[in-house]
Amino acid sequence: MDTADHAQTVIEQRLADNLEAQRRKSQQSAGRESATECEECGAPIPELRRLASPGCRYCIACQQALETHQKQYNR
Numbered sequence: 001m002d003t004a005d006h007a008q009t010v011i012e013q014r015l016a017d018n019l020e021a022q023r024r025k026s027q028q029s030a031g032r033e034s035a036t037e038c039e040e041c042g043a044p045i046p047e048l049r050r051l052a053s054p055g056c057r058y059c060i061a062c063q064q065a066l067e068t069h070q071k072q073y074n075r
């Protein structure tokens with residue numbers, strides 16, 4: 001029966017896709033570098049802030065605004 005073989009192939013392909021997605025995810029979180037400039041307003045992000053919060057992409061003002069917005073959104 002070809003059907004069983006095909007189903008097996010699909011399952012294996014899905015597993016491979018999942019593994020690939022997980023691998024990419026972990027690489028992203030592990031190798032995330034802080035931005036030198038705020039993605040929101042373009043202001044330079046202080047070196048201390050970049051060291052304090054690895055992977056940060058916004059200046060303090062924008063980060064706070066975003067967090068406030070997210071809290072309101074989740075409510």
Ligand SMILES: [Zn+2]
Nearest residue numbers: 038041059062
């Ligand atoms: Zn900003």
